[in-house]
Amino acid sequence: MHQMKRYLPLVAFAALCAPLPLLAQDAKTHPAPSEIVASAKAGEWVAIAPSELLVMDLAPDSKGKARRVVIQLMPKPFSQGWVGNIRKLAAARWWDGTSINRAQDNYVVQWGDATEKKTLPEALATMEAKDYVTPDWPSKDWIFARADGRPDAYAGAHGFYVGWPLAQGREGLWPIHCYGMVGVGRNLAPDTGTGAELYTVIGHAPRHLDRNIALVGRVIEGIEHLSSLPRGTGALGFYEKETERVPILSVRLGDAVRDVPAFEYLDTNSASFAAYADARANRRDPFFNVPAGGADICNIPVPIRRKAK
């Protein structure tokens, strides 16, 4: 007769999200990624300015619970035409009263004006396909560049700069479609979208979209309010009935929101980030038998947290 053991399935992933006891010896010798992050020095964290945030409040859920999604906008020099439009749209309260219209499993959740008739603010910029890529520029702080030897099926080189995953080719640098990244819906090329129609990735990184769509940010808190929505049953995961759409109460820039918490990211040029990335590629904490010996860049999510008060 087998007696069922107490399961602690995948316990090493406490690493990623919650402090659970680890064997002191092993933890000291081979700290888990989360332990490396937790022990990073204060000076290795970089504050994210409230003006770099976009705060989206959805209608409360069926139990009346508030649903807030916090997005960090893409920093200069990437995608700034679209980011500028998004700032104007938020300032004009353009998204208030629009909705989440699409949830396609293992792909994206998308929001904007379902009627497709709402007038846009004036003076939005129009971008071109070439703007998906930023021409190569001095990258002294580039890490994980070619030299580190981690292969990538999608780009000659990839790495992190100012807290963001980037890929590099002859034509320049471009942001990467990892889980939680936010991009700009568009019509067939040459349309590049305005930024009024946005989506976030809720599945395996769809990196074939890199260089084909503008990426303008990433969800840093509350993605579960999007990723756990019922999947739409229409083509491409669009909701077929108006009642299935989730109303958007408001979208504001962070500096226009009174109660937005302060966030910070782990400096991607810090020693702790390098150790964290190495540990993500070579898990030796107690749960693991075999370290992978590598990691794809979307499996090295940049640590972001609320700043302690």
Added chain:
Amino acid sequence: MHQMKRYLPLVAFAALCAPLPLLAQDAKTHPAPSEIVASAKAGEWVAIAPSELLVMDLAPDSKGKARRVVIQLMPKPFSQGWVGNIRKLAAARWWDGTSINRAQDNYVVQWGDATEKKTLPEALATMEAKDYVTPDWPSKDWIFARADGRPDAYAGAHGFYVGWPLAQGREGLWPIHCYGMVGVGRNLAPDTGTGAELYTVIGHAPRHLDRNIALVGRVIEGIEHLSSLPRGTGALGFYEKETERVPILSVRLGDAVRDVPAFEYLDTNSASFAAYADARANRRDPFFNVPAGGADICNIPVPIRRKAK
């Protein structure tokens, strides 16, 4: 004044899920992956025997709608010790009355006996860590092997065999943790799990788990019933309250279920699969500006469909 254009965001992904009109000329010149799949010959599809399926019926959702998840079990010679246990557990109706206990965003949904006290059937096999890997064996039908040049951060070689994504190293072959794959929860090593505690991937492929956990199958229908569940608020995404768990009504082998549909997969050695994989790596259908020039193996999901009656 800008008039909003009709958005067809990410329309090329009609490719993946739904037939939308495409320009006939472009479609003929550069068919989308879905079009290649749709035009595959009947002889390129391989039937999946009902005995290779595991059918999990969850309690109906809040609107009374049935929720069925269909899993295809891993074929020989991979993970057969655990698969054998799963067959015994299903035959013993062991999962009936258990529950979905965990939903961790961008990671896994997990099910089994939340009480951790339910007696297991007798004569379950005990496996070892070495059984996560299958020693190299004749692979004349191996495709996407080293020669094709697509790099992978996690293995020396990778490809498809009998419809499954596999990686290869000196020690042999092993299944890959792509979206929707089903694995065996376990305690700290040397425990390898019995198969009673199962999870499926609902986020970016956690390939650091490859060779560290047994993979025993994949969800081929109904994954939205798992991936859209509310995320658990406890450590590791476990549900904190019993009422949050989703009851499992029954889990049966496919040949014990009267109304299970017939499924088939696109032969991964067929010409159509090769063309499909190439198109996944080099999207040239109308939406795209720039083909990626590569694809990671988890972005080439093996086409599986209900067999036409």
